[in-house]
Amino acid sequence: MAQRTVPLTAAGKVRLEEELVDLRTRRRPELMARIQDETESGDVSDNSEYEELKEAAAIVSARIQELEHTLSHAVLVEATGDGTVGLGSRVTLRGDDGDEEMWTLVSPQEANALAGTISTESPVGRAVFGCRKGDSASVRTPAGEMLYTVVDVA
Numbered sequence: 001m002a003q004r005t006v007p008l009t010a011a012g013k014v015r016l017e018e019e020l021v022d023l024r025t026r027r028r029p030e031l032m033a034r035i036q037d038e039t040e041s042g043d044v045s046d047n048s049e050y051e052e053l054k055e056a057a058a059i060v061s062a063r064i065q066e067l068e069h070t071l072s073h074a075v076l077v078e079a080t081g082d083g084t085v086g087l088g089s090r091v092t093l094r095g096d097d098g099d100e101e102m103w104t105l106v107s108p109q110e111a112n113a114l115a116g117t118i119s120t121e122s123p124v125g126r127a128v129f130g131c132r133k134g135d136s137a138s139v140r141t142p143a144g145e146m147l148y149t150v151v152d153v154a
């Protein structure tokens with residue numbers, strides 16, 4: 001079975017690699033030490049903190065596996081530089097409410113709205129993908145249709 005590649009920006013790949021290192025070297029060992037302490041301190045059969053620690057450890061292990069898979073199939077991409085919104089593009093959008101937002105379009109694996117990145121598969125990312133400066137795109141939101149105009153593409 002052929003493995004699908006995962007397109008990542010260089011910055012996104014670095015962030016994912018840093019997260020993987022943190023999970024492997026800090027977070028998972030901390031959880032394992034706390035689980036060991038709970039095990040050694042007595043009866044764990046009815047210990048909610050022990051169960052929470054085990055669940056957190058399982059979540060961390062799953063995230064480690066996900067990151068390893070993503071990084072092992074990563075292909076670095078760069079913005080096209082031709083003025084078209086695409087993967088890796090830094091785009092400034094003006095909503096029909098007049099507010100401007102600046103986003104970098106990235107793959108779903110590296111999207112983080114708090115860090116200013118949105119997925120090319122998100123409603124906004126999908127709508128503006130392929131647009132150029134001056135183009136407008138409509139996005140359906142829970143509050144209704146929102147029109148975004150591409151102010152700049154870098």
